[in-house]
Amino acid sequence: MLAERLIGTFLVRRIGDRQRLARIVETEAYVGPEDLASHSSRGRTKRTEVMFGPAGHAYVYFIYGMYDMLNIVAGKTGSGQAVLIRAAEPIGWEADLSGPGKLARELRITRAQNGLDLTTSGELFLRVPSAGTIKIVRSKRIGIDYAEHWKHALLRFTDPASKALSRP
DNA sequence: GCGTCGATGGCA
DNA sequence: GCCATCGACGCG
Numbered sequence: 001m002l003a004e005r006l007i008g009t010f011l012v013r014r015i016g017d018r019q020r021l022a023r024i025v026e027t028e029a030y031v032g033p034e035d036l037a038s039h040s041s042r043g044r045t046k047r048t049e050v051m052f053g054p055a056g057h058a059y060v061y062f063i064y065g066m067y068d069m070l071n072i073v074a075g076k077t078g079s080g081q082a083v084l085i086r087a088a089e090p091i092g093w094e095a096d097l098s099g100p101g102k103l104a105r106e107l108r109i110t111r112a113q114n115g116l117d118l119t120t121s122g123e124l125f126l127r128v129p130s131a132g133t134i135k136i137v138r139s140k141r142i143g144i145d146y147a148e149h150w151k152h153a154l155l156r157f158t159d160p161a162s163k164a165l166s167r168p
Numbered sequence: 169g170c171g172t173c174g175a176t177g178g179c180a
Numbered sequence: 181g182c183c184a185t186c187g188a189c190g191c192g
Contacts, residue, residue, distance in 0.1 A: 028184070037184070047179070064185050065176025071184085084184055101185045143184050166185095 026087035040080030067101035
């Protein structure tokens, strides 16, 4: 599952000649149109279009009138799956990335990055760590109590050793 | 330390 | 009307 593999992966953000690095420590999987917590369960719309595109691209949406959220499209093209990046540890700089809203704000990620291919080097991309296996804990997703039985699914992945989680 | 609530705008 | 959030506030 991509959401699990992304724990420990580095996110690279380049703005001008500046580069900021962050280690992903918390993710959530939204597994397709049948998942009532997933935006793709509302069908294919202008907003969710990139969710149905190829994996590895950014799906960035705006919510609560003030926050952008970074997701990474997952699964086969057309499957409508995505992974929400909920928290990360800044590497080589100081910031609080312990929540999806804060993470996007601090990394200057907005809908301007929607659809970006994150698998190739550019203004925003992923860098897979060379090695290392870490313990990963599964738990319930946050903020989706409306999603009927899907709210119980253990689709949140965390590195329990991190101090940058949005919640334990 | 907790729970509650307002901000703020795009979306269906 | 609701929302994959955050931060401020009141409590005692």
